[in-house]
């Protein structure tokens with residue numbers, strides 16, 4: 001009898017990454033009946049505290065893990081799907097997208113406050129152009145400050161009074177068991193999450209046919225459809241505009257059974273201008289739905305948002 005060797009699962013060292021990887025390792029043990037060992041891989045995004053945009057965006061978290069896959073140091077890599085660039089990577093398969101966590105953003109504020117309760121001039125920390133523009137569009141007169149760091153660091157900045165509040169992905173807090181920190185869950189009507197937020201990407205080498213087939217057992221069809229539509233919006237708009245963008249797709253019950261409901265927004269950086277649209281379509285035509293919605297958004301001027309002169313809608 002031969003025993004298959006343990007699957008080596010590459011992970012970043014952060015608490016969130018190891019929690020996510022541990023979760024996928026458990027799914028692999030359950031569904032594939034294979035042993036899994038976690039292998040830590042350092043990435044530029046973890047080593048440096050420079051603004052993410054100056055390092056080529058969140059792709060820095062992804063490329064080191066993909067290098068480890070292609071070098072054969074690991075067999076499987078787990079990423080936050082929202083950090084994954086939309087361009088396909090040579091030799092890498094997106095083998096599974098497991099069931100998604102709640103994709104919404106949340107507020108963690110001092111004294112249990114909600115966004116609407118924060119006094120004018122309160123300092124809110126977030127380095128994400130998507131969050132900055134959507135928060136500015138609410139016109140609450142908040143001072144938006146760029147901050148970075150892992151989930152724990154950001155929450156500590158509220159505790160220590162460096163900022164009055166931060167906005168984070170609910171999924172990260174859920175995975176870390178820290179939902180009690182949340183003071184408000186933001187409705188997507190006000191804050192559309194990043195494409196893929198709350199979902200995990202499980203990658204392997206595309207020529208590893210056994211693993212491609214095995215990992216398919218971890219895939220969740222509704223999540224796969226939703227993130228496919230959201231990422232189609234992202235890739236179509238990326239071609240024509242680099243404006244802050246939010247997108248959320250959900251499988252809902254329509255008149256003729258299940259359908260995919262997609263909402264998206266592109267904004268100018270100061271939130272003063274936006275193009276917001278929604279559409280529904282068949283669940284099995286997710287990519288087409290996303291591409292179509294994004295094309296409609298480009299027709300409505302989504303690409304021009306960046307060049308638009310700033311519009312002041314902050315509290316004067």
Ligand SMILES: NCc1[nH]cc(CCC(=O)O)c1CC(=O)O
Pocket residue numbers: 080081082083167168169170171172196197198199200
């Ligand atoms: N931007 C970094 C990042 N990438 C994934 C998550 C959280 C987990 C997820 O969205 O899946 C976070 C932290 C955050 O945005 O609060």
